[in-house]
Amino acid sequence: MRKNKAMIFWFCMPALLSLVLMFVYPVCRTVLMSFFRVESVTATMADWSFYGLGNYTKIFGSTSFMTSMKNMLLIWIVGGVFTLALAMLMAVTVTSGIRGKKFFRAAIYMPNIISAVALATMWIQYIFNYDYGMLNTIVQFFGGDKIKWLGTDLKFWAMTGSFIFGSVGYYMLIYISGIEGIPQDLYEAATIDGAGKVHQFTHITLPLLKGVMKTSVTFWSINTTTFFLWTKMFSPIDTESSTIVPVIYLYDMVFGGKGITTRDAGAGAAVGVVLTLIIIAVYLITEQLFKGNDLEY
Amino acid sequence: MKMKKTLSLLLASALSLSLLAGCGGGNGGQSTGGSQPSGGSTSQGAPSGSGKQYDGVTLTMWSMWSSGEPQANVIEEAAAAFEAQTGAKVNIEFKGRDVNKVLTASLESKEKIDIIEDDYQRIANTYPNILDLTDMAKAVNYDSWSYACLNNQVIEWVGHLNSIVEQPQVGGVFYDKDAFSKAGITAEPKTWAEFLTVCQQLKDAGIAPIAQDSAYCNFAFYHQLVRYLGEDKVTELDMNGGWSGTKAEQAAQDIIDLIGKGYFVDGAPDEFPASENKIGFGQAAMIVCANYVTAEVNMQTGTEVNWGLFTYPAVDGGVDNASAYGGANSLAVTSYSENAQAAFDFIIFLTTGEFDQKMADTAAQIPADSRNKAPAALNGTVETLLAADKPMSWCAGINANADLKDTIKSMCVELFEGKYATGADFCKALDALY
Numbered sequence: 001m002r003k004n005k006a007m008i009f010w011f012c013m014p015a016l017l018s019l020v021l022m023f024v025y026p027v028c029r030t031v032l033m034s035f036f037r038v039e040s041v042t043a044t045m046a047d048w049s050f051y052g053l054g055n056y057t058k059i060f061g062s063t064s065f066m067t068s069m070k071n072m073l074l075i076w077i078v079g080g081v082f083t084l085a086l087a088m089l090m091a092v093t094v095t096s097g098i099r100g101k102k103f104f105r106a107a108i109y110m111p112n113i114i115s116a117v118a119l120a121t122m123w124i125q126y127i128f129n130y131d132y133g134m135l136n137t138i139v140q141f142f143g144g145d146k147i148k149w150l151g152t153d154l155k156f157w158a159m160t161g162s163f164i165f166g167s168v169g170y171y172m173l174i175y176i177s178g179i180e181g182i183p184q185d186l187y188e189a190a191t192i193d194g195a196g197k198v199h200q201f202t203h204i205t206l207p208l209l210k211g212v213m214k215t216s217v218t219f220w221s222i223n224t225t226t227f228f229l230w231t232k233m234f235s236p237i238d239t240e241s242s243t244i245v246p247v248i249y250l251y252d253m254v255f256g257g258k259g260i261t262t263r264d265a266g267a268g269a270a271v272g273v274v275l276t277l278i279i280i281a282v283y284l285i286t287e288q289l290f291k292g293n294d295l296e297y
Numbered sequence: 298m299k300m301k302k303t304l305s306l307l308l309a310s311a312l313s314l315s316l317l318a319g320c321g322g323g324n325g326g327q328s329t330g331g332s333q334p335s336g337g338s339t340s341q342g343a344p345s346g347s348g349k350q351y352d353g354v355t356l357t358m359w360s361m362w363s364s365g366e367p368q369a370n371v372i373e374e375a376a377a378a379f380e381a382q383t384g385a386k387v388n389i390e391f392k393g394r395d396v397n398k399v400l401t402a403s404l405e406s407k408e409k410i411d412i413i414e415d416d417y418q419r420i421a422n423t424y425p426n427i428l429d430l431t432d433m434a435k436a437v438n439y440d441s442w443s444y445a446c447l448n449n450q451v452i453e454w455v456g457h458l459n460s461i462v463e464q465p466q467v468g469g470v471f472y473d474k475d476a477f478s479k480a481g482i483t484a485e486p487k488t489w490a491e492f493l494t495v496c497q498q499l500k501d502a503g504i505a506p507i508a509q510d511s512a513y514c515n516f517a518f519y520h521q522l523v524r525y526l527g528e529d530k531v532t533e534l535d536m537n538g539g540w541s542g543t544k545a546e547q548a549a550q551d552i553i554d555l556i557g558k559g560y561f562v563d564g565a566p567d568e569f570p571a572s573e574n575k576i577g578f579g580q581a582a583m584i585v586c587a588n589y590v591t592a593e594v595n596m597q598t599g600t601e602v603n604w605g606l607f608t609y610p611a612v613d614g615g616v617d618n619a620s621a622y623g624g625a626n627s628l629a630v631t632s633y634s635e636n637a638q639a640a641f642d643f644i645i646f647l648t649t650g651e652f653d654q655k656m657a658d659t660a661a662q663i664p665a666d667s668r669n670k671a672p673a674a675l676n677g678t679v680e681t682l683l684a685a686d687k688p689m690s691w692c693a694g695i696n697a698n699a700d701l702k703d704t705i706k707s708m709c710v711e712l713f714e715g716k717y718a719t720g721a722d723f724c725k726a727l728d729a730l731y
Contacts, residue, residue, distance in 0.1 A: 040405070042401060042405050062699075064701065130567055130571065152511075237512040238696075239703045241704045241707040252699075256423070261418060
């Protein structure tokens with residue numbers, strides 16, 4: 001038994017070492033850095049000067065950061081509702097026994113295997129383009145005037161819509177795996193009892209998918225807080241307030257931007273800590289909301 | 298049992314070693330230059346016995362380009378020629394545009410790098426451990442062929458010359474000469490009044506005068522602000538507010554008037570690069586941008602626009618009616634390089650004569666060596682840079698306030714979208730941010 005314990009210890013060592021070096025250390029350093037005035041992210045601790053809550057005061061007093069938080073919240077709520085609802089709808093449809101299930105599943109998931117850069121370029125250049133984009137072609141076909149989908153008023157929603165398109169397939173697969181895990185006997189029994197498809201969905205599928213939905217919400221929260229590439233694609237060269245999100249604000253703070261050489265790694269670290277706390281809070285709230293509702297089958 | 302214990306220890310060690318091996322050597326870029334280890338910067342190899350100046354010297358260069366790009370190809374070619382001539386081998390690691398994200402850390406830790414390539418402003422203001430090149434530059438009479446305005450700017454930032462220009466950039470109004478000819482325009486406008494006349498002539502000839510992408514709205518408006526106020530005043534207003542009642546109102550009003558007169562091409566401000574491409578499609582004639590717009594438009598539209606360039610027009614009562622945007626991708630030597638002279642010689646080899654001309658021709662760039670010839674699409678750029686005294690920065694004045702720069706950028710786009718009735722309204726909205 002003693003020998004087995006030693007063996008377990010030695011086998012765990014590489015993983016533990018990796019975890020400490022690559023995860024625990026950077027996290028601790030980032031948290032610590034957020035309380036110091038630090039210019040360069042790689043500056044030695046000797047170059048740090050204690051700043052208390054100064055970095056936090058700075059970011060929460062910043063118009064750009066607050067705009068970025070507002071944008072992130074909108075993506076989380078609006079994007080989340082649409083993405084998760086559409087994913088659920090498609091998962092239920094695909095698993096309902098329709099013909100061509102494999103084709104639809106692959107087609108809906110396809111945006112996930114295409115590079116996000118290519119996907120964003122497609123939306124910007126072929127769907128939203130003012131002169132020959134698909135949307136304005138449709139608008140003109142019905143006699144309307146061309147719309148500036150990427151103007152300051154609509155750019156945020158154009159970006160969010162594109163992001164939703166690229167995300168639905170992923171959550172659909174999660175839901176499909178959840179639905180396929182529900183025993184068919186339950187549906188058969190419900191059918192014999194006279195329950196329609198809607199009733200089966202609301203009284204069997206939804207309650208039994210609560211665990212999967214909890215996971216989806218957590219994943220969506222992580223996706224939203226790490227939202228980066230779509231903003232870069234929709235506002236190239238310089239960041240714009242209509243598309244800024246906290247990670248972009250952090251990135252600009254830590255690395256500067258075009259023609260900007262001032263950096264503030266301390267403020268960047270504070271943004272990182274705030275985002276982590278948000279994810280933890282969302283996770284805990286979700287846990288509470290779904291607490292005690294786990295059903296076994 | 299002993300055997301089992303030994304085996305488990307061996308397995309654990311192997312796992313640890315493979316993990317560490319995976320973590321190590323993370324240079325992240327593509328390395329060329331033979332089978333030399335990427336970390337081997339200035340290692341002194343065995344002399345080949347050919348008696349060349351730098352026999353056995355190995356240099357490491359971190360490039361901002363990606364392997365396969367025209368610029369990267371020229372650098373590789375130059376490195377091969379330099380090795381043949383001097384015996385020094387140059388290992389080039391193509392890190393791509395994001396080289397700036399890793400350079401600071403690498404230079405702070407004195408990673409074995411001899412030459413870096415990046416934006417000259419970042420080299421001047423951000424990176425540690427960069428060598429003072431003043432004496433070396435003097436020894437080769439660098440001033441005689443380089444651009445004084447860019448060198449002076451570096452000296453103003455750092456106190457000495459710490460980089461050598463590789464790919465200079467210049468901004469202004471780039472235009473289609475054929476469109477000007479079609480509209481009967483024979484002279485480039487020098488003042489705002491002349492510019493408006495040119496716009497009207499183009500419009501009368503059925504050509505939209507100005508293309509404008511939203512990505513460059515702040516850059517275009519910055520020109521107008523700098524003409525009226527100068528960069529220092531713009532920076533001051535950007536930091537503290539107080540735009541209302543200044544000439545910024547007139548600057549904004551000028552843009553609003555351009556919109557009112559219908560001088561922007563349909564769809565402007567459009568999403569980059571849709572509007573600039575309209576010059577390639579013959580739908581628009583002018584754009585305020587930097588020189589790379591010419592190569593972008595030619596490549597994206599598959600045309601060869603007959604490009605011209607004129608300095609942004611002077612305005613009535615302006616305090617800075619002459620400056621033009623100037624910038625550069627430059628090369629620098631690390632202060633801890635063991636072969637600094639060889640590194641400097643390679644830089645000069647690359648940025649002068651044959652290889653500089655090749656860089657200008659294949660990558661459609663302004664030559665770093667002013668004795669070379671700019672490609673046809675960049676006619677006039679060498680002269681503009683040589684004539685400039687001090688370059689205008691890339692929106693530094695309206696990017697100075699880190700908390701507001703994103704909002705101000707969006708407001709600049711709104712200005713070009715026609716969301717403000719008057720210049721005073723625009724300035725009032727700006728002041729409301731403070």
